[in-house]
Amino acid sequence: MTELEKLLGRPNLVAGAERLLYGYDATPAAPVSPPDAAAFPQTAEQVAGILELANRYGFSVIPRGAGTGLTGGARPVEGGLVLSTERMNRVLEIDERNLQAVVQPGVVTAALQAMVEKKGLFYPPDPASRESCTIGGNLAENSGGPRALKYGVTRNFVLAAQVDLPRGQLVRLGARTVKSVAGYDLLSLLVGSEGTLGIFTEATLRLLPLPPARSTLLAVFEDLEAAARSVGAILHAGLLPCAIEFMDASAIRCVEQYEPCGLPESAQAILIVEFDGGQAQVAQDARAAGGVLDAQGAVSVEIAEDAQRAAALWKARRAAGPALARIAPLKVNEDIVVPVAQLAKA
Amino acid sequence: MTELEKLLGRPNLVAGAERLLYGYDATPAAPVSPPDAAAFPQTAEQVAGILELANRYGFSVIPRGAGTGLTGGARPVEGGLVLSTERMNRVLEIDERNLQAVVQPGVVTAALQAMVEKKGLFYPPDPASRESCTIGGNLAENSGGPRALKYGVTRNFVLAAQVDLPRGQLVRLGARTVKSVAGYDLLSLLVGSEGTLGIFTEATLRLLPLPPARSTLLAVFEDLEAAARSVGAILHAGLLPCAIEFMDASAIRCVEQYEPCGLPESAQAILIVEFDGGQAQVAQDARAAGGVLDAQGAVSVEIAEDAQRAAALWKARRAAGPALARIAPLKVNEDIVVPVAQLAKA
Structure with missing residues (x-):
């Protein structure tokens, strides 16, 4: 500890009760597992110095960003030193x-x-x-x-x-x-x-x-399969959205109960589809995607022309994680990735 | 050799004079260095079998695609077995x-x-x-x-x-x-x-x-620096071409003498700029890029609206390598990559 203090300066090292703050990350349902200390280096040379000390004295080092990871990447297992990069923020x-x-x-x-x-x-x-x-x-x-x-x-x-x-x-x-x-x-x-x-x-x-324009669509489905199928259909139509997000009925209800965002609570599934690019292009893409979604059986398709409505839709999507965590604190995030054509099965 | 023949079948192994064909690739000015033999496996298992034999008997294996590399990647150094993938072409x-x-x-x-x-x-x-x-x-x-x-x-x-x-x-x-x-x-x-x-x-x-449309520009410069500067200016204007190619006076003359492609032989430099995307978008992008090129001092900017003219421009660019090789057989390709802003210095 004395050597770490000499390397970093006392304000950049925490070994008291505060170290408990570095005993968990955003991974739900994992017990707090505090490190022996947390260090806040400010230069690459200090990071190197910490690693040299770790090699010399045989303690473990757990690198940490903001601790928002959902897979336990920043959690200590058995003590050791959390190395937080939060003060290297320029x-x-x-x-x-x-x-x-x-x-x-x-x-x-x-x-x-x-x-x-x-x-x-x-x-x-x-x-x-x-x-x-x-x-x-x-x-x-x-x-x-x-x-x-x-x-x-x-x-x-x-x-x-x-x-x-x-x-x-x-x-x-x-x-x-x-x-x-x-x-x-x-x-x-x-x-x-x-x-x-x-x-x-x-x-x-x-x-x-920076793409000068973006256009966001909300498509509502009463059929989960149709929603999933639409993702492939959009790509197959030669359209490349900058994002496609899929939410099923339970995710929609979960978000609306956590923080009302204006999602259709009775829908079986929704798709949020966004295009970015030139003004003329995103308008054309959105119209084309609307046609595909209609053809795939969407009960309604809204093109959010103004930025405010688009922001509300994305807020809903971003709320899905925390909303779900509240009702299911034991949820383990798998962050699954599936080929587009197998989406309905996932 | 007997074991290799057993593994691959005789027609998939070459050890006679034909092996000389596998003693060079497209790298200019390197002496022919023939392998002891060339093998044409047709399955991954045969490739594995070859590598097992190489480990057992201690011979070197030189993997080879079509031998078009310019950096000697597919050339034997001292004998060994060239493993060509040319018959695994499905x-x-x-x-x-x-x-x-x-x-x-x-x-x-x-x-x-x-x-x-x-x-x-x-x-x-x-x-x-x-x-x-x-x-x-x-x-x-x-x-x-x-x-x-x-x-x-x-x-x-x-x-x-x-x-x-x-x-x-x-x-x-x-x-x-x-x-x-x-x-x-x-x-x-x-x-x-x-x-x-x-x-x-x-x-x-x-x-x-597949992007539904593309638009290709040819800009002619009497000033090399202005041409180089234009590349950064186009990107800085928020335009993202699918390709920008730069040719200086000697490259232009070299191509035109090798195979006339209609390039302006008196120019100090040309830029070929291409956009792909939706019809409306590429037209808009090409106009915007034309404006940038004018502002940077291009003496002429042509938008090749038809595919035939665009193909001619690209043919010219692709001819640059072989054309240069003919007049300078000792040229060593460096395939240099420079940050856009330092282009004029390269």
Whole structure:
């Protein structure tokens, strides 16, 4: 502890009762399992120093972003030191000409999105917890979110990173270009390794131009199968929404009881379908998707032309997790992924 | 050799003078270095069998697609066995509902593209050699092509694969869903490993809906810097072309002398810019890009409205490699990748 204090400074180390706060994450129904201490390094060199001490003295290190993970990735098992990146939270650079941002791992995902959007740029990955989760955690878990359908997951937006390897070595992986095909892709191996292969201490993320317009549809179904079938039908019609979200009757009722969002409570299923792109294009896509949904048996299709209504629909979708957690605290999230054509069976 | 013959059948093994054909690839200016033999397995099990024999008898195995690589990836160094995937060339499945294709490694890239396009689908990676290169080689080299700017490289389109590891074990990596975030991403590690970590014997590729329209611009510059600057300006204007190609004066003249394509021979540089998407969108994007190019100082901007003119422009770009090879047979391809903002310096 003395050596850790010397390395980090006393305010960046917690060993008292507060450490209990780092004994759990968003994974429901898991008992609190406090670490022996929690550390808040502010530089990659401090992270390396912590890992060196861990190797020397044989204690375990549990890297942690914002603790919003649902699969136990940031929880201690038997004591050890939680290494939180929350104080490494600066956006170091937004390179508008090369469509890139260089960030520290503790930057909150939604904060980065807001910053780049002000400059007409776009960071697509949008995990449900984006208002509180951090880029470092997104990298460690390879987070997705509804836009993965069109844009891919976090891995597709990392160009380069600085990583602290378990023995304390600092390495830089990747390159600041979209195409980087020389050598083994160790960066992709690190992304999604849940902190077991290294700790991200800096990342260069790929940005896109911000799509100027978006259009959101709400389709209501009295038949679950028809709703599921519609997803494939939309793609098959040559349409590529930036997101398609599916909610069944129990999810709808659960959300409405938790926080009324105006969803149709009697529906068997709803689909939220969103397009982004140029103004003319999203309007055309929304009309075409409306036609497909009608043909598949939707009882109603609403095109949310204004941003307010669209935001309400997405709020409903984001509320599904917490709403469900309230009525079913023992729920274990599986975060299943199924091929589009098998959606009805899932 | 007897054991190899027993494994593969005599017609699938070449040890006579024909083996010289496998002593080089498209890498210019490298001496022919023939293997001791070339093998043409037709199943993953035969590939595994070859690798087992290689381990037992200690000979080297050089995996080879179509040999179109420019970096020596398919060349023997000191004898050994070239393992060519050219007879594993079947498209096993095109799954229209899930937007996927399952292919053997020897399928020619352009052949797959043509097959899926007939069904209204789209396989974006387009290495310059796509008329002859194979998917297996694309995977081994993580091939790009001009569409990488918008769509990414081969790695972004592989969902799953069957791989024969060096000791002869057959493994399946990845999953048939767009999002697959459980476990280490060993598939990404294999892609681009140039055959050193394993041999792809089957791949499940991600497809997109075929964009219904495309629009191609040719901008002519008398100033190299202005042309380079325009690339960043287009992206900065919120436009995302599916391809931007840059050719300087010597590349233009070189192509026109090799095969006249109607390029302006007196220009200092040209840019070819292409958009794909909905009809209304590509027209709007092309107009907007035209405005940007004018503002950056292009002396002329032509929008190739018909497919024939666009094809001529792309033919010119694809001819640049062979044209240059003819006048400079000692050229070593570096396949450099630079951040967009540093283009003029490269």
